[in-house]
Amino acid sequence: MNAVLDLLKRPLVVALALILLLLVVGELLSPGFASPTQIMRLLIVAALLGIVAAGQNLVILGGREGIDLSVGGVVSLSAIIAGNLMNGQDAGIPLAIIGCIATGALFGLANGLGVTLLRIPPLVMTLGMLGVLQGLLVVIRQGIPSGRAAPGLSQFVTQPFLFGLPGIIWLWVAIGVLLALLLSRTVYGHRVYAIGSNEQAARMAGVPVAAVRVSLFVLSGVFAAIAGICLLGYSGSSFANVGEQYMLPSIIAVVFGGTSLAGGKGGYTGTMAGAMMLTVLTAILTTVNIDESGRQMIFGATLLALMLFYGRGRAMRA
């Protein structure tokens, strides 16, 4: 009994159990919901969210109210840049990847420098950056066609590649493994936790606090850019604000996966489960004909409920 209770206290276990529960509910509501092809489609959508949430996760782990609200803007911009650079040609893929990652890194760098050098709170800094990105997207849309995904990219995202799973799933798994290793087996990972847990103690132990924090924002921009490329491959062509839908879910996935918004606690494995859970939930909501605005409300309420849940947990421990 105690063992069961202990298991229930682990966010990862709770998330996986919830995913199964949601799949069963979905199947009952609409037979065929949990069919292999549907699950594959859900996994692809979850991978897109999961890749955005990877960067979000790192920024939040770094503490000092770390959060990146600009991820959605970077996803949109990256999709447009990728669409234009490849314009339906496989030969354009390498350049598109380089261009998008550089763009994402640049916006992440700007966020990181604003947060560290100018000491702007991350919430304000990245919200401002989101505004800049949205304006930029409007300007770009007026002069540049949306561009098309290269066939190779679409194939990577949607067609089976290895063991029946498309390349993007393998990319997501690779990111998951790499981040787990980065966080637990490298000095950099230890430093991320250290600055998130106690920035002053980390500085006194010789951690280059500002450099680490800037790098987290850069990584967040890079992951959002990668997600943007994949999103283009998923939808074939880009349209303005395709990435907008990712801001709130990327934060919910991280929090649901057991990473503390206060920083220094958590990891990416839970976030991956959180991303899957949210994706299945979205699919169910769509199945029962709840539209985008309804889904947004439910997402917002979910985040607040999670905060309440974890906040209470902390209060009870103290």
Added chain:
Amino acid sequence: MAKLKISGVSKAYGATVALSRGDLELEAGEVHVLIGSNGSGKSTLCKIVAGSVKPDAGEVLLDGKPVTVSGPQAAKALGIGIFYQELSLAARRTVEENICLPDLPMRGPFVDRRALSEKAARYIALFDGVTGGGFAADATVDVLRADQRQLVEIMKALATEAPVLIFDEPTSALDRAQVDRFFEILRRLKAEGRAMVFISHRMDEIFAIGDSVTVLRDGRTVGTSRIADTTPAEVVRLMVGEEQAQAAPAAAAETVKTDGAGPVGLAVSALAGPGFAGVSFAVRQGEILGFGGLHGQGQSSVLRALFGALPLAAGAVTLKGGAYRPHSPRAAIRAGLAYVSGDRGRDGVIQGRPILENVTPIHFLRNRLTLARPGPLRDKATPAVEALHTRFAGFSHPIGSLSGGNQQKIVIARWLIDRPDVLLLDDPTKGIDLSAKADLFALVRKLAAEGMAIVLYSSEDAELLANSDRILVFNGGRVTRELAGADRTRFNLYEAAYEAA
């Protein structure tokens, strides 16, 4: 009959007894000095009178009637006004608003601005001519200098017009002219029949303004006498206690080697920074140099500045014969410095993370590692942690699962994998248990014997006397006395700490 009589009050926080038997008899029309070393219970006694701390036992009599001071509001209602040592001003409000804050003049539901200005002006006028440039009734407190803020705090206490006034170190930031003016005001209040408690560490001030003095030692009142009937030396002797007033403790002579023949490990000259100036000293390899004196006289700031955690305004530092400029803790660690803070919660412990991660950061930095492989790291960390007899279940357990003393041992152990040349200890035993202290000092002496240069600041005088080869006494941000050999006595330490800076 005494205006305020406190008898037999005590207060314990868990196992720590802050005050075991506090007595104080305050007459109307006198300035009563309260004195005692760090941790003797002065502040606790004041807080009990102010109502911010509830005593476990004992009674408080006001005008002969027993009263319960249940909180700051109750203290105000009873006519007890307090000057707080920790500044309690609202930084973004004006001087006049701060002065009147405890009792704002009202007109209906609104603050009466004109009455407020008039009331504040009366108290500001008391210090006319000594307030210094930039001081104005409508200036916000955050633009004022430290001494000016302290004046506002004094005015705020005076504005309560309470029959009983308590001043907890009101003069620490004031200049001579300001102190003189303040004392004039106190004498006038005395003539009006007010009763005042005055806490100060400056012996000259105590004898200039006090009528009687009560000495606290180790949480109990050990004596009260008329100022006219006593001498500074007598007061210091009461603070020290008879048995410890003579010669250095025997333990110190045995455990501490005093030859100090090694080459100089760290030398600083004319160091200045936040809260200290003109500090010069040299520590030899194998030597433990003690920093003594009252709390907050610059000892901690000097150590933090040397470690690159506070900016240095002036001065030169030589580390093992080469010039060294502390830019950041990171640079300091690379140069071979180590720093252990007494505030482990703020500066040391990486809470929520495994013990291993709390031991390894210095090793990573000094060896420029990029990979953290648990196996080899455990092998490196084990001897460091064992050197301090640390009790813990496993390296993967969170550091929060350890007791305070063992947490501090883990924080210290991080400096033992790659040995530094100079170890700076900033009150390292604050809040840790006796056995952990013993383990820690055994290690410190061993490190010194192996040739490390060590600077030790401790707020516990017994620790300082027992473990230092030499002691520099800090007073007002400067080194005012050096005690070596047989001079390292508690009496000399107190005398130097309490004399006028």
